[in-house]
Amino acid sequence: MEFFNQITQYAISGLSTGAIYALIGLSFAIIFNSTGIINFAQGEFVMLGGVLAIVSITALHLPMPAAVAVAVVGTTAVGLAFERLAIRPLKNATPLSLIIVTIGASILIRGLVMLIWGKDTKALPPFSGDTPIEVAGATILPQHLWIFAVTLLVIVASRLFFHHTITGKAMRACSFNRRAASLVGIGVGRMVLLSFLISSALGALAGVIIAPLTMTAYDVGVMLGLKGFCAAIMGGMGSGFGTVLGGLILGVLESLGAGLISSGYKDAIAFFILLLILFVRPQGLFKKGETDRV
Amino acid sequence: MNKLLTTTVVSFALTCLSTVALAAAPIKIGGLFAVTGPASFLGEPERNSAQMVVDEINKAGGVKGRLLELISYDTGGDASKAVQLANKLTKNDHVVAVVGPSTTGDAMAVIPIFEKAGVPLVSCAAGIKITDPVKKWVFKTAQNDSLAVARIYEQLKKEKKNKIALLTVSDAFGSSGREQLKGQASHYGIEIVTDETYAPKDTDMTAQLTKIRGSQAQAVICWGTNPGPAVVARNAKQLGLTLPLYMSHGVSSKKFIELAGDAAEGVRLPSGKVLVAELLPKSDRQKAALLAYIRDYKNHFKAEGDHFGGHAWDAVMLVKNAIEKGGDTPAGIRSQLEATRGFAGIGGVFNFSAIDHAGLTKDAFVLVEVKNKNWTLVK
């Protein structure tokens, strides 16, 4: 019984961490899909969301909902500025130079946050208390429910947006074929801007809702971004369910690895399995194969 | 070619000038601190404290009428950078002694440089390897991890708890603690029933704690630095883990209580005395220094001084005392450092000798417990 309880706890812990990865993965995939950019600054958006929320509460004494709003709006503004000042000026950019620019931006954002708000780790109070909830012999915190709920909401919302609105469809068109999209009159530049807007807002949201659990500091973005990237890759860089599954799988693998095999090697185990998956399915878990056209 | 010649002439001229000017010049001390990077929680208070104490000394008229100058660099916790900067301090800045570095990794990397250059290094990092075996030019002010471990184990033995679980962070701080925890266990008749680790940037340790919950452990010892231990405390609360939770001196600052919130209640840890300076008896030899340090730090930085900063405070004071007694040459400072006896600093009462360059005993640590969001002494 105890062993069974342990396994459920591992699974539930894994799922809740995985949901965080999934959310970040989604924000990765949105930019990738409409621009082909792997945004290495994505983790920084997450960090910025958390830090801004905390600062709003501790320094500006705002109530929680207002703090969340400030965090999301502030981060989105940074995301838009980033697109305008760093991405747009790159003419004929190669995927590599885009990567370097986003690396530069991530260093810059991290540095600025460090200078303005210091290096200390900060904690955000949980949204609805921290009385543990028991689920099938395992315990989670109310904040985990928030994470699950927001992840679910984001999936539904992005599904609706990308499949049932003109703008969303236009963004998808850009991801399939940018030239064709621009030929039929879609403003590709505007779509890129929009994708940065959505993605940074989403990243900030993720940052805010995880901050009560994981706490935050200027340097947490790298690791979170990395895990989100993995989730997105696993899901085949789609902006939907695949990425979420990818994130959940990663989280559960880590948790089970830590609990059952070795906590020291848990990331290595997770990555090893991800590698095996990639070797068997080079296109990610949830994407159909494509063939080169010549 | 022409340019080369100019460079040579200019640098030669500069060298001459600086030699001439030396007589009136301040005494240069080097500082190597990990002000940025993952160890900034050490490096920042250390650099601040070092700068503060140098300023205070200068305000009070300097050392034997000469001012001190602190030339401090940020290693970022990166060993290669630390090596470059150690070279810069010894070869370009010609400092007479160096305080720092902050981390054991940086310290181990730069030790050969100071040994070769013949410049005393007073390390602020805790690793036992730094001064064991004794190296001619290397001293340290941070308490050995082994002393902190001994403090915890003594308490556990007193409470007859002999089965424990370890949860250590997989960085230099955690692995050094883990080594000590495992090494000393048998000496206290303690058995380690689970030995778990977590990565420095991990955000959830429920898996490890679940495993510990399922084991025979009677107490948990977590060895890490913020924010990991705060997450551990919160996760333990989430899981309803009722075992006594011990932490390391790596989190002995108010920050931990702030981060862990309610979950910090009841957590125990060994700490330098700076945390509980007010609570110490008047007879304590360190009390005066501790209160002065806390007061100065608050004045300078509007923040609470912690015992990491204390390591740098001790280091600078030790060097200053050595200069007062032995002059401003590296060799003179070294021999006076080695001769230091009974120096009551922040980290403890230092007694260096030819066979001991760490100079502290386990009295340097007190065991504290969090009660009502504040530190109390465990008797």
Place this chain on the structure above:
Amino acid sequence: MLRLSGIGKRFGGLTALQEISFRVAPASITGIIGPNGAGKTTLFNIATGIYPPTEGAVLLEGKDISALPPEKRARLGLVRTFQNIELFGKMTVLENVMVGLHTQTKSGIFACAFRMPWQLREERSIRERAKRWLDFVGIAELAGVEAGKLSFGKGRLLEIARALALDPKLLLMDEPAAGLNSKETQELAKLIKSIRDRGVTVALVEHDMDLVMEICDSLVVLNLGSMLAEGTPKEIQDNPAVVTAYLGEE
């Protein structure tokens, strides 16, 4: 020379090719024609091993090469050009042709890095031969230009020179006249014939019917992924099914 036997290809649920079987006779020029979407390029991609057929086999000189990757087929003498010209744009024209001589040289990483004497000899020899091929197609004076800067017509010639450098037995050309003006097309016709006269078998996909009728020894007609007809240009011209297919398209 080349035999395709019962080739079929499906992409997901879409059938691109089915039951394609024909032979290309040695030292001939075979034209493969058909309306857009007939599956001509797909057939070339299967013949050269860029993707595997769903069914059927590709035989070169009687040997089944269906399972071989493109590079192995190239070594056996099966080479192609591309519809949209796939040059190595950042390399010089001469270097492009020298890549074509890759299979005829052996130096490995170490021989190249250490500039072994035999590697230098090899290098000199292929440089000479590459220049001769440029000469053959008539762009020798562009040897040092970056290939990406060539005009479309010159690029086409370079691609042919590069393919010829492999010393192929069979050269597949995917729409060689596309994008060329009439004068260039005339020169191309001459060039293709001279290639055939050197003993190289040629198969080409082409839309320019004048060119096809002028140079091809035999023709294969595809429509909607199936074989429609096969025969000499004369026979094809008179074939009513072919006429309907083409007219139907318009």
Place this chain on the structure above:
Amino acid sequence: MSPHRKLKPDSLNPDTPSSPQEKLKFLVFSLAVLAAPWPLAGGYLTNVLIFVGINSMLALGLNLLLGYAGQISLGQAAFFGLGAYGSGVLTTRFAMNPWLAMAVVAVSVAAFAFAVGFPVLRLKGHYLAMATLGVGVIAHIAFNETVDLTGGPSGLSGIPNLAVGSFQFDSDLKNYYLVWGFALVAVLLSLNLVDSRVGRALRAIHDSEVAARVMGVNARLLKVQVFALSALLSALAGSLYCHVMTFISPTSFSFHVSIELLTMVVIGGLGSVYGSILGALLLTLLPEMLRAFQDFDIVFYGLLLISMTIYLPGGLVRGIPALFRRLWPVRRSHA
């Protein structure tokens, strides 16, 4: 050798495998390297330049893979670390001769990369990035966790200096010539390689893998070979690093290092041997130059990365000449 220059037919010298210009360039470069410590008079900059040399070898290895063959790797630090730990462990724990250890390690790391390369390099684009990143993360964790062998996060100390007979490489100046000796050989061999049958095939794969394969280039094998070669260079750099530092710890081989190497290559100039050196030089010296800004250095670093990518899209090696041309336009005779 730089394939990116705007070329008039006459400027490439297609007639000689190694044009006299290239030889002269290498000679000047070597002399500059040999003479560099002299004006520095043994100051700490000599020490910094040692690390420039090590980084140059690493960047060069990555550039062969990324700039020439067009295959991204976010896990180069793994091979660097394997080289360093291989040499460190063999010489401290098993008292092996350092030179022998270096050779053994270089060959084993290359063999390891060769084996790993087959499945990994089948992947493309961001999947390849992810897989190589995974290799890097796993290696980094292994360095941390195999405490008995590597000393774990506290590091491995007491690694001997290299020596030839009784001549110890125990000073900055000696190490400078040691490291740059290796680096120069690596540069020369790389220059040879990229202008050869193999180099052309690599560049061909970069431009169009399909066309290269149709030309008979065994792209899959060649990619794995160059992956192994870049691992070999990284491992050698790692061995040198551990003997120069005499102390190593896992932080020197983390994900950040892989990213920094990528930055060096792109900022220096993709597909250019000298570009790798320039990138290594700039990004190793940059923190030194930015030290004056204290805590602001990280902000400037980020800003520089962004603006250099925007304004010097071809990297330093192409950007600097272009800048000169723009500042001092020379009347050029157009053919």
